[in-house]
Amino acid sequence: MVAPVAAALVVGFGLAGCGGDDDDEPAVPEAASVTPADAPLFGSAVVRPADDQQEAADEALSKLLDTDDPGAFIVEQLDGLLEEDAGITYSADIEPALGENAGFFFTSFTEDADGAVVAEVTDESAAQATIDKVEAATDSRLAARSYQGVDYRADEDGAVGFVEDFLVAGTEDGFRDAVDASQGSSLADDDAFQGELETAPDDSLATVYADVPTVLDRLVDAGEITAEDRASIEEQVGDVVRQPALAALTADDDNIAVQIAAGAGDTPEPEESPLLRELPADAWLAFGAADVGDDLQRSFDQFLATVPGYEEFNAQVEALLGSRVEELTSWIGDAGGFASGTSIFGLGAALELETTDEATSGDVIGGIQQALGRDPSLRIEPLGDGAQGFTVSPADAPVQIVVEQREGRVVVGLGENSIDAVLEPTDTIGDSDAFGAAADALGSEYAANVFLDFEPVLELFESTGEGDDPSYQAASPYLDHLDYLITGQRRDGDRNVMRAVLGLR
Numbered sequence: 001m002v003a004p005v006a007a008a009l010v011v012g013f014g015l016a017g018c019g020g021d022d023d024d025e026p027a028v029p030e031a032a033s034v035t036p037a038d039a040p041l042f043g044s045a046v047v048r049p050a051d052d053q054q055e056a057a058d059e060a061l062s063k064l065l066d067t068d069d070p071g072a073f074i075v076e077q078l079d080g081l082l083e084e085d086a087g088i089t090y091s092a093d094i095e096p097a098l099g100e101n102a103g104f105f106f107t108s109f110t111e112d113a114d115g116a117v118v119a120e121v122t123d124e125s126a127a128q129a130t131i132d133k134v135e136a137a138t139d140s141r142l143a144a145r146s147y148q149g150v151d152y153r154a155d156e157d158g159a160v161g162f163v164e165d166f167l168v169a170g171t172e173d174g175f176r177d178a179v180d181a182s183q184g185s186s187l188a189d190d191d192a193f194q195g196e197l198e199t200a201p202d203d204s205l206a207t208v209y210a211d212v213p214t215v216l217d218r219l220v221d222a223g224e225i226t227a228e229d230r231a232s233i234e235e236q237v238g239d240v241v242r243q244p245a246l247a248a249l250t251a252d253d254d255n256i257a258v259q260i261a262a263g264a265g266d267t268p269e270p271e272e273s274p275l276l277r278e279l280p281a282d283a284w285l286a287f288g289a290a291d292v293g294d295d296l297q298r299s300f301d302q303f304l305a306t307v308p309g310y311e312e313f314n315a316q317v318e319a320l321l322g323s324r325v326e327e328l329t330s331w332i333g334d335a336g337g338f339a340s341g342t343s344i345f346g347l348g349a350a351l352e353l354e355t356t357d358e359a360t361s362g363d364v365i366g367g368i369q370q371a372l373g374r375d376p377s378l379r380i381e382p383l384g385d386g387a388q389g390f391t392v393s394p395a396d397a398p399v400q401i402v403v404e405q406r407e408g409r410v411v412v413g414l415g416e417n418s419i420d421a422v423l424e425p426t427d428t429i430g431d432s433d434a435f436g437a438a439a440d441a442l443g444s445e446y447a448a449n450v451f452l453d454f455e456p457v458l459e460l461f462e463s464t465g466e467g468d469d470p471s472y473q474a475a476s477p478y479l480d481h482l483d484y485l486i487t488g489q490r491r492d493g494d495r496n497v498m499r500a501v502l503g504l505r
Contacts, residue, residue, distance in 0.1 A: 028197065029207065031103025031118050032188035034163050034178040039115075039187055040214035044103035045206035047119075053203055053251075060251040063481040063504040087137020088130055097126040099165065105187070107177055109215070110222040116170025116178055118163075127167050131160055150179045192244055199261035199492055200248040208247045212262075216241060239265025243494070254483070255441050257501040264496040268294070270489035272447035275336030275352060277430025280421040283338035284456040286429050289449055293332030293356070300326045322367035331357040331364070338422070338429075342459040350413035350422045361410050362388060365403060438486040441501045446488030454482040481505055 029044035049057065061070035079089040088094070099120030106115035121127040131153075135142060142153035142160070152161025152168075152175055159175035161168060168178045187193050193209060200207055216233065219225045225233075234241050243263030250257045268291065276288025289295075318324050333354035341347035355361040369390045373380045379393040389404035402413050406423055413419040429435045434453050442448055458479060466472060483503035490497050 030101035035105040035187040039105040040211040041106040043208040059253040066477040093130040097123040116174035196246040204248040239263035270447040273334040279338045281427035284453040285339040288336040292335040331360040350418040438484040448488040452485040
């Protein structure tokens, strides 16, 4: 019976927004006060937000869900589900007793993971009536129990009861953990948790905290991974898994954003590659990354040299291409790429790599050309007019791939037009209104790295005839409200902060 109660609380949590806080210090979620200090996974939101946050959330959801009243729409859908599964509705049985804060936590990750869903209540008797209603609807029989002076009810599925001002539903160990936290040390008192909250925006709608090292330890304890697996993950990923991480959700009138802060270690401070804003203005997908070659070289040094059989593989690559694996990328600086076009025959796409050593990159191009030339199903031709590179044309497809080194760049493009679009753009994406609006929403402190413009993507999809598919037709009213997606990174002390913004119209 406890599972339907927990599901109902998750529903309430899923409807949550979050009020802002005018203080300089980050507000500690109330739900953390009934969460054990060593809980490796915790999430929280305020379900009754302040007026300005509520207005922003409603505006964003009205676009995303294609409705003038998103709250009523969501409640209507959830009421149907809850009434069928638990004999209750959100509007009649949960909302009247729901307070300002809700959350969840997990303390273990076995098949029957320990944890609980918690929701602040303003009327304990009304909340108890909801529990009784679920019990009757599910034909359950809960046994009365007590722990540390706190009465609760339980069955083989778990436990449900009230801890301070919270209704708690979860495993019995999870419920007792909530009691212990309320009477002793809780996550709200944890310095590491409070430090992570400082990375979250003041107007966050919801946050999820993960003590990543402890998560890995608990997975080892549960037998989900071995100690050797854990050591390998830490060696390969580094400080990202040696420090906690925090994700936060925010909403504005015309966008929804997710921000994740995690350990940065000794990785370079994020920088935006100039290649990104130099890509053609009509690109619906554009990406750029700084110092890709250095990142690849670090990966080779840290990982590949220790992989069994790597030297044999490297010898095979050298025999095929004339260069060892690490030499294939040693000349790469920044990288970027784009895709454009709203019809199959008007598609353009290219990957460009900045070369820091044209002699070495030229040798790599030559080696690849020779290797591809051994395949009889491909037609390989050198570029004319003294240009450095070649074209690849599959025998059974009307497609031509061009590889060219020019102006300090190595570009692989879909036809010569794509090469020219990268190296000699008429207008750049950095000057386009679409990218400008997305970059503003991302924030000037972030180094942008990926941009997606939805309108031409949808035009391309519809031009293929797939737009007549019933599934697409059903989704179309919602897809039409998608404007853009942009991602970026910045450094905050010893943390890397990654942000993704979904624009809505």
